[in-house]
Amino acid sequence: MSTILSTLYQVQTYELEIDQARERIKAIEALLSHDTRVATAEQQLKQAQQNLQAARTHLKDLELEMAGLIEKIDHVNDLLYGNKIRNHREIQDRQKELDSLQRRHSHLESLIAEATQEVELCTAEVKQAEADLEEANNLSAETAQELQQERDKLNQLIKTTLKKRKQIVSSIPDSTLKHYRALRKVKNGQAIAMLKNQSCGVCGIEQPSSEVTRIITQPDEMIYCIGCGRILIAP
Structure with missing residues (x-):
């Protein structure tokens, strides 16, 4: 069953794909024009x-x-x-x-x-x-x-x-979306990171065991990476 944060992570995945596509289109337009x-x-x-x-x-x-x-x-x-x-x-x-x-x-x-x-x-x-x-x-x-x-x-x-x-x-609360968007602006488009072997999937910093347990057992609670400050979710 999808949680709010896992759904938000999927939203981020889509948005990153869109961002990358738009950047490539800009590059293509530049190549075509000159x-x-x-x-x-x-x-x-x-x-x-x-x-x-x-x-x-x-x-x-x-x-x-x-x-x-x-x-x-x-x-x-x-x-x-x-x-x-x-x-x-x-x-x-x-x-x-x-x-x-x-x-x-x-x-x-x-x-x-x-x-x-x-x-x-x-x-x-x-x-x-x-x-x-x-x-x-x-x-x-x-x-x-x-x-x-x-x-x-x-x-x-x-x-x-x-x-x-x-x-x-549409299934994500407005307040959660607002917080996500604000964080995304200052985190190079990635507000949420996937936990990988007890470490942040973006910055690679290992997380305390207690925090890892909370991330796994409380999937809808916003728990932040101790290194980069991104929201962490379990795979």
Whole structure:
């Protein structure tokens, strides 16, 4: 035959199940609202795209400089070999200018080759980042579906457990419920503990033999754990 305290213990069991389910639902909602895997992949793609844009801009600048340089080289060559200057000193100056331009041309060719490789590398990184984001989105969709299914099950569990709680809680006196609720607030949701081998089932403190006897023989009397202060009941 159920006693008031044993019934209250069952109420607590139901309420703990509901509390745990609600906490898990909160965690699920947080996961659904912010998928770090997708956010990370999006950030990596954005960075890769920025790197590619910078590499392309750098290459374009070098190519424009090369185009201008070639025009200058052609112009100086035309002056030198088109019989347009006769002065020996000017010819020497133009030859020095041409040598300098050709050295810059050679250096620019190396820079353009490096910049072209950088663009190719950045392009490959963008493609990889796009693939990573697509995979993250696919995994996120699968995970979201699993989480939504878990949330639905938890909501159903809460609904069922609330019905079970309602069926038995009406048999408990209001004063007892009020005391239980006040104690539950300060005992991490567990106002009542089951006695296990003469010890509190929550804090593990062994109880005096006289108290254990009272707990067993007077099941509706509120007897408290000497350690944590929870109400103790016999199994």
